[in-house]
Amino acid sequence: MLNQFFTYEFLQNTFYTGLLIGLIGPLLGTFVVVRRLSLIADALSHVTLGGIAFGLFMEKKYGLFFLTPFYTGMGFSVIGSVFIERLRSVYKAYQELAIPIILSGGVGLSVIFISLANGFNTDLYNYLFGSVSAVSRNDLWSIVIITIIVLTVLFSFYKELFMLSFDEEHAVVSGIHAKRIHFLFIVLTALVISASIRIVGVLLVSALMTLPVAASIRIARGFKQTILFSVIFGEISVIIGLITGYYFEIPPGGTIVMTSIFILILTIFGKKVWNYFTRRTVIK
Amino acid sequence: MTSPIVRMQHVSYAYESKHALHDINLEIPTGAFLGLVGPNGGGKTTLIKLLLGLLKPQKGSIELFGERIEHFKNWNKIGFVSQKANSFNRGFPATVKEVVSTGLTPNIGYFRFFTKQHKQKVEYAVDLVGMKDYLNTNIGSLSGGQQQRIFIARSLVSNPALLILDEPTVGIDTENVQKFYDLLHQLNEENNISLLLVSHDIGTMTKHANGIACLNKELHFHGDTHSFANLSENQLSNFYGHPLQVVTHQHE
Structure with missing residues (x-):
């Protein structure tokens, strides 16, 4: 594995991208979940698919090199x-x-552009379920830039975003520019989704933003800890998912999501066991 | 003489064509514990929104701390505990410390970060409401009364001179309501915070507040609790526009 990792550039691209989206997905996902916007991630990922289909169509018909599916997907998502x-x-x-x-x-747009581009092909299959070999060096650089943007904005507006997420009315009364910050937040979500799609695929991208958070929320104390655990769970899922996906030649979207579901079940079960034993000691 | 905290003169406000407030004159002196009572739809919430600068009066003028509201900048001098404060998402993973910190967020401003002093302010405010042991507890695991205290701490953390509370005891059991009013008395008497308390519960108001304002589109009564308690039921029913039965409590 290590040998192949150093031999093949595409494996390095995929692995680094995986680490980046394992960070920003659950990080932004924590805000998405507590604001009860989990489904928005799903809606945006399907719009991104529309954009990708549009990009594939343009590539096929006109061969415009700058209109790659990655960028058209990102554009549609935003x-x-x-x-x-x-x-x-x-x-x-x-x-x-x-x-x-x-x-x-x-989905409507996707269907139209897919048929205009003469139907399904392997590329599209990769976009739906993710791929270990689809990330180019250029894509990786774009994702690095997206990561820097997401981290900078979240770091700068952390306290306002947190206030807005916890109690929107109070934030507005206190003079926080709720609408602008919310807009910024939703654009960030769109960027993270378009960055993650090559690896986890359209159908499962929202899972990367929500499942690690769902697990984290069960056991964390406070918001910062929820973010921390979400990111740890996200990274574990991505690493295990990519390695197993590569070995068994399965699209990594499936293995990443199943790993995070496994972590989720472990935390729910672990919490129950923990409660059981701590309650016992209190009675003693 | 210092100027009153709030001075409203001939203030009117209407939503489209419906009159919500008509020609209100109200002064709240420093150190007051004023209960604002009145029927639903009588304009209590509108009055608070005017005081918080969320609505602009269509007629009349408002002064806060001796300054016209149009020029008023020191919004951290006014704390607000909303009626909806305890209808938040109980599964929200935030500690007491994190929730109370949000009270400082607007003061600190964009692109600035929490410092050690801010953290001390947060701890002080939480201590003031008697919840020091719960700093790192998730807010969702506290009882309704405890949560209410945390929301008060969130308003106190910016060190306000006036605290406005909108129906703060809704959903809190009787025993905790007593403790809650004890806390309000402590804030009012020991920490010199003026209080404006909105409630439909006239009985409890007359027991605790030292002034009452009765609002039903117009300000029907504004005076000390004693003379309010001496109003006849007839007069009260006139204010409310319908018959009313009230148990008022005299101060000892």
Whole structure:
């Protein structure tokens, strides 16, 4: 494995990308989960698929080198995030309605562009379920830049984002620019999703943002610890998932998600056992 | 004489065509413990929103700490505990320390970070409401009354001179309501924080507050608790616009 890792550039690209998305996915995911926006990640990933299909179509028809599926996917994802925000303010009483609208819109676009590009091919299969060999050096650099952006913004606006997530009304009363910060946040989410798609795939990208957090929330004390555990769980899932995916020639999306589900079950079970024993000692 | 904390003169406010407040004149002196009572839809929440600068009066003027509200900048002098404060997401993974820290977030400002002094302020505020032992506990695992204390600490952490509480005892059991008012008295008398307490519970108000303002679109009564308690039931019912039965408590 190590030998191959040093021989093949694509394995290095994949591994480094995996480590980066294992960091920013669960990191941003913690905010996504506590703000009850988990489904937005799903909607955005389907819009990203629409963008990817558009990119594949353009590549095939016109061979425009700068319009790679990675960038068109990212573009669609960011535009989709803006639409979700617009729709949420249009349907104030039915804010969750924005999600099925955007999600089905994304799938609709995907179907159209996929058929225009003459149907399914292996590339698309990789986008759906992830791949260990799909990350180019250029993609890796883009993902490095996305990671730096995400970390910088989250670090700068941590306390405002936390306040907004915990109690939006209080934040607004206190003069926090809720709308602008929320907008920034949703754009970041779109960026993280488009960065993660090559490895975990469209259908499972939201899992990387939510499952480690779901496990972490069971056992962490406080918000910072929740973030820390989420990132640790995310990284473990990515590393184990990539290695097993590579060995068994399975798309890594499947193995990464199954690893995080396994961690989730372990924490739920572990917490029960822990409670059982601590309660016993209290009675003594 | 220092200027009063709040001075409202001839303030009116209407939502579209519906009058919410009409010609309100209200002064809150330093050190007050004022209970704001009145029927639902009587404009209590509107009045608070005006005081917090969330709404602008369509007529009249408001002064806060002797300064016209349009020019007022020291918003950290006013703490606010919302009615909705205890309807937050109970599964939210945040410690007491983290929640109380959010009270400082607007003061610190963008692109600045918490310092040691801020942390001390947080610990002091939590200590003030008697929750020192729970600094690192998740907020969701506290009882309703304890959570309410934490939300008060969140408002206290920026060191306000006036604390506005909107229906703070909704959803808290009787025993804890007593403890809660003990805390308010302590803040009012020992820490010199003026209080404006909104409630529909006239009985408890007359027991604890030292002034009452009765609001139903107009300010029907504003005076000390003693003279409010001496109002006849008829007069009260007139304020409310419907018959009313009240058990008032005289101060000992």
